[in-house]
Amino acid sequence: MAGGRATLDAAAASELAALRRRLRRSERRRRLEAALLVAPLFLFLAVFFLAPIAGMLWRSVENPELREVMPRTAAAIAAWNGEDLPDEQVFAVFAGELREAYDAKTLATAAKRLASDLEGFRSVLFSTARKLPDEPRRPWREELTALDPAWGEQATWAAIQRAAAPLTPLYLLAAVDRQVDASGQIVPVPPEQAIYVGILLRTFWIGFVVTALCLLLGYPLAYKLAALPTGVANLLMILVLLPFWTSLLVRTGAWVVLLQREGPVNGLLQALHLADQPLQLVYNRFGVYVAMTHILLPFMVLPLYSVMRGVPREYMRAAASLGAGPLRAFLRVYLPQTVPGIGAGCLLVFILAIGYYITPALVGGANDQMVSYFVAFFTNQTINWGMAAALGAVLLIATLVLFALYARLVGLDRLKLG
Amino acid sequence: MTRQQFAVSAAVVAAGALLGSSAGSALAQDLTVTSWGGSYQDAQRKVYFEPFKQETGINLVEDVWNGGVGAIRAKVEGGGQEWDVVQVEAEELVLGCEEGLYEPIDWDAVGGKDQFIDAAVDDCGVGTIVWSTAVSYDADKIKDNPPTSWADFWDTEKYPGKRGLRRGPKYTLEFALMADGVAPAEVYDVLRTEEGVDRAFAKLDEIKGDVIWWEAGAQPIQLLGSGEVVMTSAYNGRISAANQEEGRNFKVVWPGSIYAVDSWVILANSPHKEAGLEFIAFASQPERQSHLPESIAYGVTHREAAAEIDKEILKDLPTAPENLEVSIELDTEFWVENIEPLTERFTAWAAQ
Numbered sequence: 001m002a003g004g005r006a007t008l009d010a011a012a013a014s015e016l017a018a019l020r021r022r023l024r025r026s027e028r029r030r031r032l033e034a035a036l037l038v039a040p041l042f043l044f045l046a047v048f049f050l051a052p053i054a055g056m057l058w059r060s061v062e063n064p065e066l067r068e069v070m071p072r073t074a075a076a077i078a079a080w081n082g083e084d085l086p087d088e089q090v091f092a093v094f095a096g097e098l099r100e101a102y103d104a105k106t107l108a109t110a111a112k113r114l115a116s117d118l119e120g121f122r123s124v125l126f127s128t129a130r131k132l133p134d135e136p137r138r139p140w141r142e143e144l145t146a147l148d149p150a151w152g153e154q155a156t157w158a159a160i161q162r163a164a165a166p167l168t169p170l171y172l173l174a175a176v177d178r179q180v181d182a183s184g185q186i187v188p189v190p191p192e193q194a195i196y197v198g199i200l201l202r203t204f205w206i207g208f209v210v211t212a213l214c215l216l217l218g219y220p221l222a223y224k225l226a227a228l229p230t231g232v233a234n235l236l237m238i239l240v241l242l243p244f245w246t247s248l249l250v251r252t253g254a255w256v257v258l259l260q261r262e263g264p265v266n267g268l269l270q271a272l273h274l275a276d277q278p279l280q281l282v283y284n285r286f287g288v289y290v291a292m293t294h295i296l297l298p299f300m301v302l303p304l305y306s307v308m309r310g311v312p313r314e315y316m317r318a319a320a321s322l323g324a325g326p327l328r329a330f331l332r333v334y335l336p337q338t339v340p341g342i343g344a345g346c347l348l349v350f351i352l353a354i355g356y357y358i359t360p361a362l363v364g365g366a367n368d369q370m371v372s373y374f375v376a377f378f379t380n381q382t383i384n385w386g387m388a389a390a391l392g393a394v395l396l397i398a399t400l401v402l403f404a405l406y407a408r409l410v411g412l413d414r415l416k417l418g
Numbered sequence: 419m420t421r422q423q424f425a426v427s428a429a430v431v432a433a434g435a436l437l438g439s440s441a442g443s444a445l446a447q448d449l450t451v452t453s454w455g456g457s458y459q460d461a462q463r464k465v466y467f468e469p470f471k472q473e474t475g476i477n478l479v480e481d482v483w484n485g486g487v488g489a490i491r492a493k494v495e496g497g498g499q500e501w502d503v504v505q506v507e508a509e510e511l512v513l514g515c516e517e518g519l520y521e522p523i524d525w526d527a528v529g530g531k532d533q534f535i536d537a538a539v540d541d542c543g544v545g546t547i548v549w550s551t552a553v554s555y556d557a558d559k560i561k562d563n564p565p566t567s568w569a570d571f572w573d574t575e576k577y578p579g580k581r582g583l584r585r586g587p588k589y590t591l592e593f594a595l596m597a598d599g600v601a602p603a604e605v606y607d608v609l610r611t612e613e614g615v616d617r618a619f620a621k622l623d624e625i626k627g628d629v630i631w632w633e634a635g636a637q638p639i640q641l642l643g644s645g646e647v648v649m650t651s652a653y654n655g656r657i658s659a660a661n662q663e664e665g666r667n668f669k670v671v672w673p674g675s676i677y678a679v680d681s682w683v684i685l686a687n688s689p690h691k692e693a694g695l696e697f698i699a700f701a702s703q704p705e706r707q708s709h710l711p712e713s714i715a716y717g718v719t720h721r722e723a724a725a726e727i728d729k730e731i732l733k734d735l736p737t738a739p740e741n742l743e744v745s746i747e748l749d750t751e752f753w754v755e756n757i758e759p760l761t762e763r764f765t766a767w768a769a770q
Contacts, residue, residue: 115759119759123755126516193763193766195769195770198770199769260646261645261646262644262646366769367768367770374765380488381489381761382488382761382762383488383491383495
């Protein structure tokens with residue numbers, strides 16, 4: 001019997017194993033199906049979202065210019081110990097490559113990189129290249145120093161050595177107002193050049209104020225909309241969405257017209273005798289707050305509205321029947337249930353706001369510009385993409401830190417985007 | 419067009435230009451000519467672009483920019499072939515030429531160097547206009563004691579209100595020094611010293627809170643027209659155009675103005691170099707050039723064309739002898755050496 005039982009057990013076990021295999025196989029198939037369904041989106045994100053961000057981060061530390069334009073100089077100066085001046089051999093290699101680069105018209109690339117480290121380097125390079133003799137009448141070290149005294153300074157060659165390294169901290173340090181001094185220490189930049197930390201703080205402050213204004217205006221509006229019958233609410237919702245469908249440029253331009261000295265808003269204020277003379281409402285921080293709040297308001301109203309629609313009216317009535325006054329019922333019963341909407345709206349508006357560029361550029365003054373303005377300035381005007389990438393990276397990191405802080409304090413599960 | 423409509427369109431044009439406008443996205447066979455927008459480009463369209471299209475059958479499309487050799491660098495090194503011919507400012511001509519961003523000009527095809535004023539001749543470009551940046555004000559609003567100098571521009575007690583200046587160190591530093599009492603002829607000598615640059619920035623500190631910075635050439639006219647600023651620096655041609663086309667009464671203050679030559683260049687990566695040269699040659703003919711000042715008050719570069727200009731029109735041009743006498747020429751050499759470091763310093767100064 002025991003043998004029979006063993007056979008039975010074995011049969012059951014093998015059946016169980018087969019069942020498990022089938023189960024596993026079908027589970028694998030399901031997982032594969034799920035993976036295939038997600039794959040296009042995942043690929044899209046990888047190619048158009050993650051790769052550019054990685055590229056940007058890479059560009060903020062990349063240091064290829066001197067190594068491309070003057071490869072032999074870059075190799076030769078690596079061995080220099082950083083004291084006094086490099087050997088005559090480094091000077092000779094450099095002089096040869098300076099001529100080649102000037103003739104090949106590639107010198108500007110190296111000049112731009114060196115000038116971003118040491119001010120005035122561009123003109124030193126070009127004026128030396130223009131006057132460079134074919135054959136030196138004396139050692140190259142003396143020849144170059146005679147053409148420009150900068151070649152006799154240790155700081156000049158230290159900058160070249162820094163530019164010859166495969167990676168550079170230059171841009172990231174500059175983005176937080178720091179630099180490497182001649183002895184290799186990280187020190188703050190001179191106060192008249194220290195602007196980016198202030199601009200970063202300004203960016204977050206403007207983002208914070210705009211978010212607060214949007215919440216202040218958006219919350220009562222969403223509350224009212226959620227309380228209305230669906231038909232009317234939908235109609236009113238279109239009014240919220242209408243500006244959403246209008247071009248950002250047109251809306252910003254319209255604010256310039258409305259707020260300018262002889263615009264309708266100033267006209268109205270004067271007609272009502274609320275102001276004796278036209279107020280400065282645009283080309284300053286006030287204009288930035290007004291225009292950005294208007295543009296970003298729908299991003300606050302939409303998540304709030306969708307959360308509020310889901311809060312049953314009965315709860316408030318129940319709170320009232322249990323003796324809570326309207327304010328208490330609102331604070332203790334209604335408000336906590338809308339926190340996911342508040343969180344989502346604030347996060348959305350804040351993150352969009354700190355990336356704003358065109359609106360502050362048009363309605364703000366020179367000291368209302370945010371980080372993005374400088375990213376654009378370095379991208380389009382001076383073509384210092386290392387600096388543009390570094391500022392972008394600092395903004396990204398600061399935003400991620402804030403996001404992590406939010407997740408820690410409020411919790412991501414309490415976030416509802418619609 | 420009402421004032422409001424004008425303001426909106428001006429703001430939108432400015433915004434488009436800020437975004438690095440790519441209006442008129444070109445097909446591969448089109449010749450793209452990039453200029454400075456607004457009433458100036460309207461005049462160019464009438465005098466050069468449309469007749470060129472008709473006579474040659476080449477489809478010319480336009481784009482607009484606001485200057486900066488960096489923008490050209492990005493077009494050439496970025497590999498995009500959107501622009502073929504660009505009108506550049508004097509220091510952009512030299513900087514870009516040194517970097518190999520432009521195609522050398524075949525001067526025989528354009529008619530020979532000796533046909534043009536000296537400042538218009540360069541290995542990489544053909545000068546096309548002589549233009550001025552000057553103080554401008556609305557004579558309908560300031561009727562008594564109008565401003566006559568940069569010192570008046572800085573005088574916020576005598577002329578309360580905001581002032582418009584072009585964003586950037588070029589012109590701004592020169593104007594600041596003239597406002598501080600430096601004689602026009604000595605401006606660049608002073609600016610070549612470190613103390614001179616500090617002095618200019620110190621003078622700018624005085625009116626920092628009163629300045630609205632503009633970028634596109636159409637903006638100062640809009641700012642002045644809407645009463646946003648009491649006076650502004652502006653390109654002289656735009657001022658005359660606003661008076662002609664919109665019945666304005668804007669005045670140009672010639673003393674202390676700075677004039678410069680803008681040039682046509684062909685970008686080194688342009689696939690339409692021949693058509694580009696053909697266009698430049700076309701736009702440099704004296705019979706074409708001589709019509710430009712009728713539409714916009716800029717001087718021209720071809721000696722014959724310059725000689726043909728009507729006296730009545732000439733008096734509003736930077737090239738009129740009485741205007742030349744009280745203005746100074748932009749020192750290209752100074753700006754070639756210093757535009758990048760001073761732009762960074764200016765940007766840091768403005769942001770603080």
